């Protein structure tokens with residue numbers, strides 16, 4: 001899939017699966033991976049609020065757990081007022097940090113009611129332990145084990 005509108009529709013559809021009994025704020029994300037696979041996620045809340053996880057991280061973690069390489073992400077907050085503040089539609093800081101770790105710096109993030117932003121625009125000068133994070137390996141490439 002390379003149609004951005006289709007990717008955004010997948011994000012909106014994923015939001016319908018959200019478990020959001022506390023915020024009533026359903027969010028969906030769809031990650032387009034290098035091989036064309038799309039992986040969706042939705043926000044999943046918990047009565048112990050710290051255990052809640054955002055749609056973006058569910059989608060990204062799911063993609064990585066399948067050995068995929070995320071390259072673009074669509075995000076939709078279907079309960080946010082389309083005419084309301086853009087901040088209601090934006091990814092939180094934790095998700096931006098995870099995006100930086102798992103996506104290329106040129107990755108595009110498509111946000112309903114906001115538009116398209118690059119990851120660098122979403123998280124300028126983000127925290128990173130290395131100047132150039134190690135490239136993630138595909139499942140067919142055995143991970144090299146370094147001895148120290």
Ligand SMILES: [Zn+2]
Nearest residue numbers: 054091092095
């Ligand atoms: Zn988040």
